[in-house]
Amino acid sequence: MRNFSRAVLLCCAALGTLLAGPERGTAQEFADHRYTSEAIEAGSRIYVADCALCHGRGGGDVDGVDIRRGVFRTVSSDEDLRRIITTGVDRGRMPAFDLQPFELDGVVAYIRAGFDPNGVAVKVGDAARGQAIFQGAGDCASCHRVNGQGPLTAPDLSEIGAIRNPAALQRTLLDPSAALLPINRPIRAVTRSGETIRGRRLNEDTYSVQLIDSEERLRSLVKADLVEYEVSETPIMEPTTLSADQVADVIGYLLSLRGLP
Ligand code: HEC
Ligand code: HEC
Numbered sequence: 001m002r003n004f005s006r007a008v009l010l011c012c013a014a015l016g017t018l019l020a021g022p023e024r025g026t027a028q029e030f031a032d033h034r035y036t037s038e039a040i041e042a043g044s045r046i047y048v049a050d051c052a053l054c055h056g057r058g059g060g061d062v063d064g065v066d067i068r069r070g071v072f073r074t075v076s077s078d079e080d081l082r083r084i085i086t087t088g089v090d091r092g093r094m095p096a097f098d099l100q101p102f103e104l105d106g107v108v109a110y111i112r113a114g115f116d117p118n119g120v121a122v123k124v125g126d127a128a129r130g131q132a133i134f135q136g137a138g139d140c141a142s143c144h145r146v147n148g149q150g151p152l153t154a155p156d157l158s159e160i161g162a163i164r165n166p167a168a169l170q171r172t173l174l175d176p177s178a179a180l181l182p183i184n185r186p187i188r189a190v191t192r193s194g195e196t197i198r199g200r201r202l203n204e205d206t207y208s209v210q211l212i213d214s215e216e217r218l219r220s221l222v223k224a225d226l227v228e229y230e231v232s233e234t235p236i237m238e239p240t241t242l243s244a245d246q247v248a249d250v251i252g253y254l255l256s257l258r259g260l261p
Contacts, residue, residue, distance in 0.1 A: 039102075040122075051067075054094065124166050144157045158257055173242075180233075184201065
């Protein structure tokens with residue numbers, strides 16, 4: 001059983017890394033930094049005052065750049081961001097900004113943390129409170145596994161803080177259907193022998209599909225042996241009913257999950 005869980009864990013971790021896709025650079029960078037809510041809030045004021053004029057409150061008004069989603073042209077690290085902001089771009093199409101160091105930190109924190117569709121910075125709350133909510137009122141632990149504890153039916157969240165930024169986590173909690181990764185989709189299959197299998201897809205190719213079934217078993221099904229195979233667009237996870245402050249605390253906790261040392 002131990003080896004089996006470990007295989008699943010490794011498999012999920014590898015998939016997560018693959019699937020993080022374009023957000024990966026951002027997340028990778030983000031993983032090296034801890035941004036405080038104060039810095040993010042200070043940064044949001046500067047963003048609205050100095051940047052939103054061109055980039056828009058939603059961050060997507062300049063072609064090829066979507067600040068909210070971390071899509072840039074040349075920027076990949078925090079250092080690149082600082083350089084672009086202090087030197088400007090493209091012979092004045094974006095002016096150079098002369099910011100105090102703490103202001104510059106704030107804008108970088110704000111951009112890295114991301115913001116919601118109304119341009120409001122995503123709030124990152126207290127990790128310890130968030131952990132209590134995760135295990136208690138939020139009921140997250142009844143589906144999710146963290147550091148070897150909990151079921152396998154939902155994605156293992158042991159490293160989620162290293163691969164998702166606060167905006168992505170907030171999206172998942174408030175609107176799981178908008179955040180559902182294709183690979184995590186729930187599936188239903190019926191075999192030739194009449195067995196119905198429900199579970200969460202881990203991997204799929206032309207001939208086979210790997211999943212965790214509702215009994216938490218890792219299964220590999222050969223498609224030629226199936227008489228029915230359905231992939232659902234509807235996430236298993238429901239939008240959270242936690243308060244905004246509780247969501248912020250849960251996000252704080254999720255960001256602290258960076259895999260076992
Ligand atoms: C006068 C308009 C204007 C303002 C104000 C402005 N920008 Fe820009 N910004 C642009 C344009 C235009 C580009 C695209 C430049 C190019 O063609 O590569 C850009 C690009 C960027 C990029 C992506 C650069 C890359 O190469 O990946 C970042 C990040 C950025 N801006 C952040 C900011 C921040 C932060 C502020 C506020 C401190 C700001 N911008 C203010 C116009 C502006
Ligand atoms: C009923 C089971 C269930 C509960 C309860 C639940 N989740 Fe989920 N969660 C899932 C499943 C399944 C997925 C995969 C996508 C889907 O099908 O919704 C998921 C996806 C996620 C993801 C996205 C993972 C990624 O790779 O981006 C995060 C983060 C997450 N859940 C956090 C939470 C938190 C925090 C709570 C508690 C507030 C919670 N979940 C409660 C089942 C659950």
